[in-house]
Amino acid sequence: MTHKRVTDHAVLRYLERVKGVDVESIREHIKAICLPALKVGALSVSAEGARFEFTNGVVTTVIPLHQTPNNTKQARLANQSMNGKGPATRRSSSSIP
Numbered sequence: 001m002t003h004k005r006v007t008d009h010a011v012l013r014y015l016e017r018v019k020g021v022d023v024e025s026i027r028e029h030i031k032a033i034c035l036p037a038l039k040v041g042a043l044s045v046s047a048e049g050a051r052f053e054f055t056n057g058v059v060t061t062v063i064p065l066h067q068t069p070n071n072t073k074q075a076r077l078a079n080q081s082m083n084g085k086g087p088a089t090r091r092s093s094s095s096i097p
Helices: 008-015 023-039 072-082
Strands: 006-008 045-046 049-053 058-064 093-096
Touching: 006 008, 023 045, 023 049, 023 058, 072 093
Parallel strands: none
Antiparallel strands: 006 093, 045 049, 049 058
C-alpha cells in the first residue's frame, strides 16, 4: 500500500503563500535570537521558551524548553495519537489517508 505524503517544503509554502505567514520575517527573528550565541561558538541558545540548536553555524531545530531532545519524537507521536492520526512513518512528512 502506497501512502501519499506532504513534504515540509509543501507545508511551508502553503503557510507562506496561502495563509500569508511571513516566513522571512520569522527567519530574521530566529536569526536575531541566535546570532549572538552563534558568534561565540555555542551549540544552542534558550530564548522565548525554546532551545534553538545549531550545527556547523546553522540553526537546525527548535525545541520547547519543557521537552528534552530525547522525548521530542515521543511527544510528536503522542500528539498524533491524541489527534487520531497515528504515528507518521517519516520524520519530515505525514501520511494522508
